[in-house]
Amino acid sequence: MILRLLVLLLLGGCGADPLAVRALDRMKDADAAGDWAALAAAETPACDGADPVCAERQALRARGCFRMAGNLSETEERRLLDCAVDSGRAALAASGGTQAARQAAWREAYAAALYARRQARPGGEACADNGPLLEAADLLRAEAPGAARPRFLAASARLTAVARGCAPAVPPCPTLAAARALLSDPPAETATQWRALGAATEITARRLACPT
Numbered sequence: 001m002i003l004r005l006l007v008l009l010l011l012g013g014c015g016a017d018p019l020a021v022r023a024l025d026r027m028k029d030a031d032a033a034g035d036w037a038a039l040a041a042a043e044t045p046a047c048d049g050a051d052p053v054c055a056e057r058q059a060l061r062a063r064g065c066f067r068m069a070g071n072l073s074e075t076e077e078r079r080l081l082d083c084a085v086d087s088g089r090a091a092l093a094a095s096g097g098t099q100a101a102r103q104a105a106w107r108e109a110y111a112a113a114l115y116a117r118r119q120a121r122p123g124g125e126a127c128a129d130n131g132p133l134l135e136a137a138d139l140l141r142a143e144a145p146g147a148a149r150p151r152f153l154a155a156s157a158r159l160t161a162v163a164r165g166c167a168p169a170v171p172p173c174p175t176l177a178a179a180r181a182l183l184s185d186p187p188a189e190t191a192t193q194w195r196a197l198g199a200a201t202e203i204t205a206r207r208l209a210c211p212t
Helices: 002-012 018-032 036-041 052-068 074-093 100-120 123-143 148-163 172-182 188-207
Strands: none
Touching (some): 052 100, 123 148, 148 172
């Protein structure tokens, strides 16, 4: 425990709050044990600028909330997805000084939470998450060119922008063509999901009389 505390203090800098470091240590123990409820319920004060300790606490809370969502009442699922999105965004905002690989993992988790919340939202409410999802997915694509999940999320965000009218200024046919290109070479383990998104893209393109 003492060794872990010293490591966390070094990661957080000389001015790291020992109470915050100990709180993070407890959250890391809960994460290792798969205690998502404890992570979701953990008190995580707002971060003040770049703060690696605070950022990791927010990222762990986001993970707990995301893992807890699903098979719950609509109200409770929405609360947990809101938590996952808000804490994920806070983690990224405070992640200055954090290793790039860890930032990328947090961004991927944030994008997953945005996607899940967008899918659960009705009509126009989904558009509020679509822009941030597109931004996060494109950043992930830039960090890991060719990675499958960012391509899927980026294609989904482009289709949603057109199909739901989330971005009226976006040229629809070129945007759908970009989505179609992103969906080429689907991974075998999620091929069904990719095919469904590809079919929806083709239907929307035909409806808009886009060139094939």
